[in-house]
Amino acid sequence: MTLDTARIKQDFPVLERRIDGERLVYLDSANSSQKPRHVIRAMTEFMEHSYAPVNRSSYRLAAESNDAYEGARQRLQRFINAPRAHEVIFTKNATEALNLIVQSWGRAHLHSGDAVVLTHMEHHANIVPWQMLQAERGIEIRSVPLTDDGQLDLSNLDRLLDGAKAFSFTAMSNVLGTVTPIRRLTDAAHASGAIAIVDGCQSVPHLSTDVQAMGADFLAFSSHKMCGPTGVGVLWGRESLLDAMPPFLGGGNMISDVRLDGFDTAELPAKFEAGTPPIIEVVGLGAAVEYLQGIGMDAVRQHEMELAGYALRTLRDRFGDDIRIFGPDNVEVRGATFSFEFRGIHPHDVSQVLDQRNVCVRAGHHCAKPLMRVLGTPATTRASFYIYNDERDADALADALDSASDIFGF
Numbered sequence: 057m058t059l060d061t062a063r064i065k066q067d068f069p070v071l072e073r074r075i076d077g078e079r080l081v082y083l084d085s086a087n088s089s090q091k092p093r094h095v096i097r098a099m100t101e102f103m104e105h106s107y108a109p110v111n112r113s114s115y116r117l118a119a120e121s122n123d124a125y126e127g128a129r130q131r132l133q134r135f136i137n138a139p140r141a142h143e144v145i146f147t148k149n150a151t152e153a154l155n156l157i158v159q160s161w162g163r164a165h166l167h168s169g170d171a172v173v174l175t176h177m178e179h180h181a182n183i184v185p186w187q188m189l190q191a192e193r194g195i196e197i198r199s200v201p202l203t204d205d206g207q208l209d210l211s212n213l214d215r216l217l218d219g220a221k222a223f224s225f226t227a228m229s230n231v232l233g234t235v236t237p238i239r240r241l242t243d244a245a246h247a248s249g250a251i252a253i254v255d256g257c258q259s260v261p262h263l264s265t266d267v268q269a270m271g272a273d274f275l276a277f278s279s280h281k282m283c284g285p286t287g288v289g290v291l292w293g294r295e296s297l298l299d300a301m302p303p304f305l306g307g308g309n310m311i312s313d314v315r316l317d318g319f320d321t322a323e324l325p326a327k328f329e330a331g332t333p334p335i336i337e338v339v340g341l342g343a344a345v346e347y348l349q350g351i352g353m354d355a356v357r358q359h360e361m362e363l364a365g366y367a368l369r370t371l372r373d374r375f376g377d378d379i380r381i382f383g384p385d386n387v388e389v390r391g392a393t394f395s396f397e398f399r400g401i402h403p404h405d406v407s408q409v410l411d412q413r414n415v416c417v418r419a420g421h422h423c424a425k426p427l428m429r430v431l432g433t434p435a436t437t438r439a440s441f442y443i444y445n446d447e448r449d450a451d452a453l454a455d456a457l458d459s460a461s462d463i464f465g466f
């Protein structure tokens with residue numbers, strides 16, 4: 057395989073754990089990834105040696121802390137090829153980044169009858185904020201449907217986008233693993249006069265990201281799915297859009313002046329970073345990006361395509377029609393995230409049996425209930441692979457599914 061997973065596994069302390077003497081097979085990275093030593097050390101060292109509040113105090117320790125915080129922003133800028141560092145805004149998570157777009161850009165630009173286009177494969181974080189605005193403003197929400205193999209059905213895209221003000225879509229489905237044709241979608245949005253918002257939660261950890269090549273206007277993603285800590289997410293936005301938007305949250309740091317009768321907002325990025333930011337977590341995210349850059353995002357993608365192909369073949373060979381894997385077969389248009397139904401056994405039962413074999417998967421609706429309705433199932437079992445997974449892990453999943461068959465009498 058492209059990546060030396062035996063070596064990479066050693067970077068992740070939790071993967072050294074044995075439960076009942078057996079190794080851990082972590083297949084829940086679409087939910088949240090594990091953390092490498094490099095990130096753990098960077099955060100610990102920062103707390104032990106350089107921690108101080110940022111943007112407030114002028115002593116040397118605070119300057120050092122500020123450099124670490126802003127250094128992480130610059131690293132993120134290079135990682136996603138953003139034109140300017142101050143277009144990179146740190147939020148609490150991707151959910152907050154998407155809410156920021158809807159509450160700030162959306163409330164400034166969308167009025168009764170204006171249309172926003174989503175897709176049938178969105179996470180709730182890219183549905184509910186729009187529905188909240190719909191309740192307040194009476195906007196129209198349209199959705200791009202799916203093909204039978206879980207890709208976007210673009211046959212009516214131009215009609216759906218006609219007159220729309222925004223097209224907000226995921227770059228990779230957290231349920232189906234489908235990688236969407238980002239450039240085609242952003243071009244179509246712009247051709248209709250809509251802005252293009254990309255939910256990069258599942259793509260940024262797995263594919264190389266270039267916001268300029270994507271043609272996106274906004275990109276949202278979370279640190280905790282890309283080897284970084286929880287508590288921090290990223291919103292990237294075009295400078296011209298961010299500059300024209302009103303602040304999202306009010307408080308310290310996002311102002312240039314406050315009087316008893318009003319306030320003036322600070323410049324970017326401070327304008328959208330109200331209150332004490334997640335300083336330690338941002339440093340950890342910077343270290344996570346450094347770690348991923350050390351591996352190389354093209355190698356990450358290559359590895360996951362190989363692994364996706366292997367897992368698909370293994371599961372199909374072993375279980376044939378007894379397993380229904382949602383999403384495309386072609387690894388060129390999918391990541392290594394698999395949602396499946398297995399022999400009619402309830403996903404929660406499947407995941408419980410898998411857990412007895414130390415195979416960690418997620419069961420449920422994966423925060424994509426509208427998609428579950430389209431798929432005609434209330435829940436699936438989901439196995440999601442990352443840089444520290446290999447063929448042995450796919451085999452362990454198949455072996456554990458065999459145990460589930462035995463337990464449930466197949």
Ligand SMILES: Cc1ncc(COP(=O)(O)O)c(C=O)c1O
Nearest residue numbers: 149150151179181230257258278
């Ligand atoms: C596609 C997608 N969008 C948004 C989110 C929300 O991310 P977070 O919970 O980190 O805010 C997720 C998390 O599962 C996701 O997979």
